[in-house]
Each structure stands twice: as structure tokens, then as C-alpha cells.
Amino acid sequence: MAHEQVVSRPVTIAIDAMSGDQGPSVxxxxxxxxxRENEALSIVLVGIRSELEALLREGHARIRIVEAADVVKMNxxxxxxxxxxxxxxxxxxLGLVRDxxxxxxxxxxxxxxxxxxxxxxxxxYPGIERPAIAKQIxxxxxxxxxxxxxxxxxxxxxxxxxxxxxxxxMATAICAQPEPRIALLNVGEEEIKGNEQVRLASHMLxxxxxxxxxxxxxxxxxxxxxxxxxxxxxxxxxxxxxTGEGVAGMLIELLEKxxxxxxxxxxxxxxxxxxxxxxxxxxxxxxxNGASLLGLQGVVIKSHGNANxxxxxxxxxxxxxxxxxxxxxxxxxxxxxxxx
Amino acid sequence: MAHEQVVSRPVTIAIDAMSGDQGPSVxxxxxxxxxRENEALSIVLVGIRSELEALLREGHARIRIVEAADVVKMNxxxxxxxxxxxxxxxxxxLGLVRDxxxxxxxxxxxxxxxxxxxxxxxxxYPGIERPAIAKQIxxxxxxxxxxxxxxxxxxxxxxxxxxxxxxxxMATAICAQPEPRIALLNVGEEEIKGNEQVRLASHMLxxxxxxxxxxxxxxxxxxxxxxxxxxxxxxxxxxxxxTGEGVAGMLIELLEKxxxxxxxxxxxxxxxxxxxxxxxxxxxxxxxNGASLLGLQGVVIKSHGNANxxxxxxxxxxxxxxxxxxxxxxxxxxxxxxxx
Numbered sequence: 001m002a003h004e005q006v007v008s009r010p011v012t013i014a015i016d017a018m019s020g021d022q023g024p025s026v027x028x029x030x031x032x033x034x035x036r037e038n039e040a041l042s043i044v045l046v047g048i049r050s051e052l053e054a055l056l057r058e059g060h061a062r063i064r065i066v067e068a069a070d071v072v073k074m075n076x077x078x079x080x081x082x083x084x085x086x087x088x089x090x091x092x093x094l095g096l097v098r099d100x101x102x103x104x105x106x107x108x109x110x111x112x113x114x115x116x117x118x119x120x121x122x123x124x125y126p127g128i129e130r131p132a133i134a135k136q137i138x139x140x141x142x143x144x145x146x147x148x149x150x151x152x153x154x155x156x157x158x159x160x161x162x163x164x165x166x167x168x169x170m171a172t173a174i175c176a177q178p179e180p181r182i183a184l185l186n187v188g189e190e191e192i193k194g195n196e197q198v199r200l201a202s203h204m205l206x207x208x209x210x211x212x213x214x215x216x217x218x219x220x221x222x223x224x225x226x227x228x229x230x231x232x233x234x235x236x237x238x239x240x241x242x243t244g245e246g247v248a249g250m251l252i253e254l255l256e257k258x259x260x261x262x263x264x265x266x267x268x269x270x271x272x273x274x275x276x277x278x279x280x281x282x283x284x285x286x287x288x289n290g291a292s293l294l295g296l297q298g299v300v301i302k303s304h305g306n307a308n309x310x311x312x313x314x315x316x317x318x319x320x321x322x323x324x325x326x327x328x329x330x331x332x333x334x335x336x337x338x339x340x
Numbered sequence: 341m342a343h344e345q346v347v348s349r350p351v352t353i354a355i356d357a358m359s360g361d362q363g364p365s366v367x368x369x370x371x372x373x374x375x376r377e378n379e380a381l382s383i384v385l386v387g388i389r390s391e392l393e394a395l396l397r398e399g400h401a402r403i404r405i406v407e408a409a410d411v412v413k414m415n416x417x418x419x420x421x422x423x424x425x426x427x428x429x430x431x432x433x434l435g436l437v438r439d440x441x442x443x444x445x446x447x448x449x450x451x452x453x454x455x456x457x458x459x460x461x462x463x464x465y466p467g468i469e470r471p472a473i474a475k476q477i478x479x480x481x482x483x484x485x486x487x488x489x490x491x492x493x494x495x496x497x498x499x500x501x502x503x504x505x506x507x508x509x510m511a512t513a514i515c516a517q518p519e520p521r522i523a524l525l526n527v528g529e530e531e532i533k534g535n536e537q538v539r540l541a542s543h544m545l546x547x548x549x550x551x552x553x554x555x556x557x558x559x560x561x562x563x564x565x566x567x568x569x570x571x572x573x574x575x576x577x578x579x580x581x582x583t584g585e586g587v588a589g590m591l592i593e594l595l596e597k598x599x600x601x602x603x604x605x606x607x608x609x610x611x612x613x614x615x616x617x618x619x620x621x622x623x624x625x626x627x628x629n630g631a632s633l634l635g636l637q638g639v640v641i642k643s644h645g646n647a648n649x650x651x652x653x654x655x656x657x658x659x660x661x662x663x664x665x666x667x668x669x670x671x672x673x674x675x676x677x678x679x680x
Binding site: 218240244249272 | 415493494527530564572574575579580581582583590595605612615618623
């Protein structure tokens with residue numbers, strides 16, 4: 001994911017501009033920055049025209065607005081959104097991808113509704129039961145694709161097996177890894193550990209010759225470069241991800257407090273600033289914002305609801321990257337051979 | 341948990357001295373240090389006498405050895421251990437608690453076997469279906485008791501409710517919190533989030549007048565002092581805990597690398613050393629080693645398998661603390677009133 005992307009083919013990304021805690025006030029400046037840094041990128045902002053125009057001021061040749069009268073609320077039931085919010089910025093942005101007017105979509109909105117609309121508006125890969133949320137977790141030794149991070153609770157062994165297939169193909173498409181190491185997240189590395197679903201999924205993966213399945217890993221292994229793709233149920237993955245973010249946030253807070261308490265601390269803090277800043281970039285959630293809704297035949301990126309401008313920009317870049325690499329086409333082409 | 345404990349009443353702790361990756365070579369020095377710093381403490385080391393005597397050298401008046409011919413292996417099935425390892429250091433150490441020869445037991449051994457032997461040798465609280473593993477998670481703003489951390493996968497709503505009861509009473513006993521805030525770990529704070537078990541447990545907890553149930557929290561909330569007791573299934577809790585430890589380990593490694601790469605980095609690292617060392621003590625797993633097997637009518641502390649001497653000492657201190665505070669008696673006395 002280069003930060004100053006040099007893209008040859010034109011790419012259009014639709015953004016659910018009313019989504020996220022800050023809505024257009026974060027989305028519009030991020031969109032302006034995204035088209036500034038990438039000359040091949042066009043953006044369609046979907047939302048309430050008057051609000052968006054006020055923020056866009058003189059506008060930009062590669063940013064256009066598509067009106068959407070409605071907005072999906074953050075705490076709205078997905079089934080309710082599906083029935084009553086066909087005119088929402090979220091649904092219309094996804095519709096632009098279906099209709100080929102955009103190649104990818106970014107939303108910081110209600111995850112459940114985005115999943116539900118995604119499934120209903122954009123086709124899924126044939127045979128895939130449920131889409132999953134996938135994200136690259138940064139570590140000092142590389143990146144690890146983790147899925148599912150919260151799309152589905154109560155995943156079956158079959159679901160876990162399908163996440164592994166999609167994750168493997170995604171890692172190959174994004175990181176050019178020909179045989180990514182696939183692992184299942186479990187409470188121990190021994191065969192007897194875990195619940196029924198995980199043990200059954202392990203059995204299924206072990207029998208698949210075309211996947212490089214390496215067995216179980218534990219939570220601490222996510223940062224040790226022992227696997228390229230780690231598969232888990234969405235309930236588990238979401239809690240693991242947020243716990244990890246919580247620990248990182250706590251340590252950063254402690255470090256900043258320590259560097260501000262005493263005169264000595266403040267002095268050392270000043271000297272250490274460039275070192276610590278570079279270090280924190282590795283784990284800064286804003287720089288790694290943007291999770292993929294994997295399973296849809298189109299690029300759909302979910303941004304954190306509380307994304308700031310920098311984080312929203314990262315999510316847009318992620319969408320551009322997946323469009324450029326033709327991730328959905330490349331997964332679709334190979335998925336059939338791998339299905340049980 | 342004071343580090344130089346002044347204890348008035350005599351306390352005896354039995355240690356499964358053959359347990360853990362390092363076995364007696366870690367347990368014996370930790371035991372010697374524990375009796376040195378606490379004059380009211382006696383320790384019974386359970387294991388192979390010749391090995392223990394060699395490490396104890398001239399011995400100590402308050403350390404005695406009880407012979408155990410067998411050892412439970414780390415990857416042994418609990419059911420196998422239960423049938424064939426009645427003469428193991430683990431089973432004999434638990435037996436000393438049952439027989440009143442010790443008030444608490446510490447083991448760094450096979451968690452599943454410790455649970456199984458615990459249930460079979462020491463009685464459980466009446467009505468409690470499964471014991472849970474509980475631990476205090478450190479944060480800058482206090483401590484949060486989290487359970488279950490891996491004793492049980494596939495916890496039912498009833499199990500989760502019982503973990504909440506035991507956790508609440510434990511927080512009251514250990515931290516003198518009269519009305520600890522109880523929360524359920526979930527993938528969002530909204531009512532509709534989560535799986536069936538969590539939603540049902542939430543309903544049960546909300547109807548219990550005597551508990552201070554505050555609703556759902558997310559993984560990142562574990563470090564924000566929003567709850568005193570956080571309840572989850574053991575599969576989820578174990579993975580969350582280990583992911584958090586993984587992030588902390590990664591950040592510490594990054595920090596140390598940054599402070600050793602360049603001449604400037606090394607200089608700043610030297611100046612920052614006292615500040616960073618104090619900071620890392622807050623999250624150092626060794627200083628917080630020792631999880632409680634909650635549900636048994638006796639103090640049983642599980643140490644990390646890879647505990648070093650400092651970590652084993654922390655686990656022994658945790659056992660002494662719970663014996664001193666009479667945690668099992670205090671839970672037992674109040675549990676009956678709270679059971680559904």
C-alpha cells in the first residue's frame with residue numbers, strides 16, 4: 001500500500017459520504033486529499049448534496065456528488081435498514097459498484113447493514129455462504145491477514161473453511177504470496193484444543209492439498225509472522241482485534257504520560273519524540289484503517305466509525321489498491337477449484 | 341497485592357513443583373524467595389524428592405517436600421490424566437488442599453488437567469456447573485477481573501451468568517469493592533449485538549437486582565476502567581488475553597529495537613531506560629502471573645507454563661493473597677443468595 005500511489009488505469013471509488021461518527025466533515029477533506037495524491041482516481045460522494053457541496057467549496061474535477069436522501073443509523077438493525085433504507089447513501093454507493101459506475105466502495109457506517117446491503121446489492125462468489133471482514137494486522141515482521149473480524153458470529157466449520165479459502169486467495173492477490181501460510185486461531189496449538197467448529201475446520205483444511213494449512217496459532221502469534229492468514233469466527237476476531245487496539249492505546253498513553261510527568265521525563269520525551277513517533281506509526285490504527293468485505297464480487301471497504309481524515313484516506317487507498325490488483329476477479333477465478 | 345507481605349496468620353501453600361516448562365529449576369528458587377519475604381508462609385513442594393533436594397541444597401525450615409512419582413504432561417488429555425495420573429505432583433498438591441494440609445495450591449501445569457483434577461479432588465461451590473479461570477488485567481486506571489480465560493469453550497448463558505456471580509464476589513473479596521461493575525464482553529455495545537448465549541446472559545444479569553450489571557463492553561474497554569468484572573466464554577477470553585499480550589510484547593520489542601539501532605537511539609534509550617522500565621512494569625506478564633481457578637472451594641492458582649522465577653513468585657503471592665482474604669469462604673457464603 002504505497003502512500004503516493006502512481007496508478008495508470010483510471011479508478012472510480014464511491015464513498016458513503018454520510019457514514020461515520022463525523023460524516024461528511026471527515027469524508028470530504030479525505031476525498032480531496034485522495035484525488036490530489038492520485039491523478040488516476042475519481043471519487044463519487046454519495047449523500048446529501050447541500051451538505052457535501054458546502055464542504056467541497058469550489059469542488060474538484062474528479063469528485064462528483066450523487067444525491068442520497070437517507071442515512072443508515074449506526075445502531076439500526078440491518079434487517080430494518082434493508083427494508084427501509086434503499087435510498088440511503090450506503091445502498092446507493094453499493095449500487096454504483098453493481099452498475100459499474102464505480103469499481104469500489106468505502107463506508108464508515110453500520111457494519112451489519114453494510115454486510116446486508118453488500119449481499120443484496122453486489123453478488124457474492126458462487127458457493128460462499130457468508131462474507132467475512134478481513135484486515136491486514138501490522139507487525140514488525142510483516143503483515144498477517146485476519147478474518148473474520150466481526151461480520152458473522154457463530155461461524156460453522158464450513159464457514160471457517162471458506163474464510164480460509166478467500167483469505168488465502170486475497171493474500172496471494174495483495175501480497176503476491178504464492179502459498180500463504182493459513183492457520184486457525186485457537187486456545188492452544190495441540191490437536192485436542194478448541195471447540196467443535198475449529199477442530200472440524202482444521203480437519204477440512206488439513207485435507208485440502210492446494211492450501212498451505214499450518215495448523216492452530218494462538219492470539220500472541222498474530223504478531224510473530226508465523227502465519228500469513230489467520231482464520232477465526234467474527235465474535236472472536238472482533239474481540240481479539242479490539243483488545244489488541246486497547247493494549248496499544250494503553251501503552252501509548254502510558255508512554256506519553258511518562259514523558260510529561262517530570263522535568264527529566266519531558267526532556268527525554270523531547271529527545272525520544274522522533275524515535276517514538278516512527279515506532280507508533282507501525283501500530284497507529286488510523287494508518288491501518290480499512291477492512292475488506294470479502295466474499296462480494298466487488299471491492300467494499302469498511303472504515304472505522306470514528307475514523308479521522310487520515311484514517312479515511314487510508315481506507316480510500318485500501319479500496320484503490322484492491323481495485324488496482326483486481327482482487328475480486330482473482331479470487332473468483334480460483335475459488336471454484338478450491339471449494340469442497 | 342503487596343510485594344513484601346506482612347501476614348499474621350500462618351499460611352501453607354502446596355506447589356506442583358514438577359509443573360511448567362522449567363519445572364523445579366524455576367519453582368524451587370521462587371519458593372525460597374517466597375518464604376524469605378514472608379515469615380508466615382510455609383511451602384510444600386510436591387514432586388520427585390531427589391530433584392527437589394538437589395535444588396534446595398541445605399533446605400529451609402518452612403519448606404518441606406512431599407514425594408510424587410508421576411507428572412502430568414503439558415499436552416496430555418485431561419481425561420487421560422484423570423484416569424492414570426492420580427500419583428502426579430498436580431493431583432497430590434491438590435489433595436493437600438482438600439485434606440487441609442495446605443490452604444492453597446499453585447501449578448504451572450496442563451490447564452485442562454488442573455481443572456479436571458480440581459473438580460474431582462476439591463469440591464465445587466454448590467450449584468456452580470463449571471469452574472472458570474479469572475485474572476486481574478492491569479491498566480493505568482485500576483484492575484479489571486476477566487473470566488473465563490480458557491477453562492471452558494462453548495459456555496452457555498447460564499455458565500456466563502455464574503461466572504458473573506463468582507467474579508463479582510471475587511472482586512468484592514479481593515479489591516473491597518462493595519458493588520463491582522459487571523459487564524459482558526461483546527462485539528458492540530448495542531443490544532442487538534453478539535451471539536445468542538451473550539444476549540441471553542445479558543437478559544439474566546439485567547434481572548438480578550443484587551448485581552451491578554452495566555451491559556456490554558468491547559475488547560478495548562478492558563483497559564479503560566469502565567467495568568470491574570468482565571465476563572466471557574473461555575475461548576474468547578483466552579484469545580483476547582493472548583492477543584493483548586502479543587501486542588504488548590510487539591511494542592516492547594519495537595521500542596527496544598528503536599533504542600538500539602542508531603547511536604542517537606542508543607543514547608536516548610540510555611536516558612529513557614528508568615522511565616520505560618517503570619512503564620513496562622505495569623504490563624509485564626511476569627509481574628501479573630497467576631490466574632485463579634474460580635468455582636472450587638479452595639485456592640488454586642494457575643501459573644503460565646513458561647513462568648520464570650519472578651513470575652512463579654507472583655503466582656505464589658497471588659495464592660497467599662487469596663488465602664489471606666479467605667476468597668473461597670467469602671464467595672461460598674454469598675453465592676447461595678445470588679443463584680437463580
